Amino acid sequence: MVEIIPVETPSLGDRSYVAHDGEVAAVVDPQRDVDRVLELCEREGVRVTHVVETHIHNDYVTGGLALAQRTGATYHVNADDPVAYERHPVRDGDVIEVSPSMTLTVLATPGHTFTHLSYALSSGGRDVAVFTGGSLLYGSTGRPDLLGPDHTDALAHHQYASARRLAEQVADDAAVLPTHGFGSFCSSSQSDATSSTIGEERRSNPVLTEAEESWVRDLLDGLDVFPAYYAHMGPANLAGPDAPDLRAPAPADKAEIRRRIEAGEWVVDLRTRSAFAAGHVPGTFNLGVDGQFATYVGWLVPWGADLTVLGESPEQVAQAQRELVRIGVDELAGSATGSPQDWTDAPLATLRRATFADLAEVLHHRRVAVLDVRREREFAAGHIEGAVNIPIHEIVERLDEVPQGEVWVHCAGGYRASVVASIVAATGRTVVAVDDGFERTAEVGLV
Template structure:
């Protein structure tokens, strides 16, 4: 029986979660906060999740890894050097983790996106299958090195080049590459293209593998742009240990309450597309349509901690927006209205 790797896209954030299984047991890499989607995939495949791996303390979303592992009774694995405030299985460079009878995961220290970033090389029956590279080696790019602040950026940029070189040197060309970032995520140093790749393909096209260290670092640093302000809150939330997300709908607000919230300076967000909003809307509302990168730009522009009320054409629209919001730690909208 072959090993199956199933990607789970979160387009609003430009990220992917992965579920790998052998038909009986499964491992999960970098799950989003709303991990019920992961449970649905595992149930459909008829497999049991035994291990949840975290490549790094994420800066662009709140992880669902801890709560997923707790719910299914799986081991939750992340770098032993990450300073966190919850129980987990700490792993280090060179560790090998057995997953079921056939899968083995080799832990590789690949700093660059963070100092303690890990990649996970998956083998089955002694053959290299895949490497889950998180924010290290992306498709045609790498993770950005500046999210921990300017004091760390230069060191991490150099480390990112060495990490990419290590992956290329230690893994066979046919090894499939599965990054977490790079599908529109601001965690990517440059916008990376493609939806699949291998170590061999990256050797031909990835700047971290086709240019020397000095040139790569210079180009990488010159190309960095702004990133969302809410990133500052994601690392602390993930280190503290995020709790269960509450996806139950908020209470309905009457028109008078909406007006009161607007006049109080709260954010009342119209979820319709921009054409519908331009044709007519409630005065004082702001428009972040669900048809774009809704949560990235709302969380970026909104003062952190401001109460949010969601206006959708249907309750399903509100539920979709709420699901995206919990992914970045905005857990409970103040109210909702539909129609």
């Protein structure tokens, strides 16, 4: 009997997969920190014999090569991908026999990239599942614009054809197992679904129910921005990333933390936004590991810049480090653990938190600036009258555009607002972080 176990990376919105028959396993699209896969396989009592990549990833650094080298597994990558390392090249139509009870059929499914592959898993002559990577997602597809505007239109049409090929060639009851689509910016849109089959997608996914030209038009019209760090992922994955070094970074004492803040370096407080607001080292920025930490570090911090992290415990620092190596941030300048009193001798700074009801009440009595840090498409869909929109990923370059006076910062749920509020507050401004759901704005009369 074949069992398929997902390996979740919710902070990046991705899944890897381990498929095994009780003895040997194939691993699909592993993340950089392959120790998770190795521990899972050890618990299952199976040996990794095959590692496959659906595509050269744009949103994370792969662990495929490192896992294959560690286990002696055969590493399957598209023959047309110009990688700088040895792999077992595969092409459309190839059949990989993982074991007598488990085979993978390679299907060319260009669209997310030109060389994208899917793998149909069969057992006992029956289609069990299809690993679709960034091709067919739950109610959506992978976005076609990550290789640049010159290729977007062509890739969108490829994506349409690839989705239909999967629907035609894979059995209706086969599980659809994508890598992206769980919050990843590699998805063209998001779904709340956590599982699906080819048949379910055939009935409900727009790429399988709509005419090509209208679907492509809607897809392209709906594309939003994607993180700046994506530009570094493809080259890293073509070069052949090694296993990450997850040893604890060098400790930073109070004097070193002060020096780095004064030098304008990024010193990031990993704690929750409520803990940060209650008291923090002046000049530090709040990117909590409880949210999309790696995504926003990779988007905001200049690539290669020195980064120091402050956490409540060694475990919190280790979690941040693990998140960061997944996007190729392999070295931290330093770290410290404990509480803010352990990180500075200066008086602690605080950050006022509020709700949208509080904002509505304030606006009845006095003027304050409202800074909306959601993406432009979110802002266009509905916003507070008079709010200034500076998306979170643009705040560093546009700090001089933050309105004068007291600033109330909000997003859709609170995480991004705290990040931006900490950055603005570090300049000496009076800032209030709205920690509330945007849906509350209608209830309190703000929209």
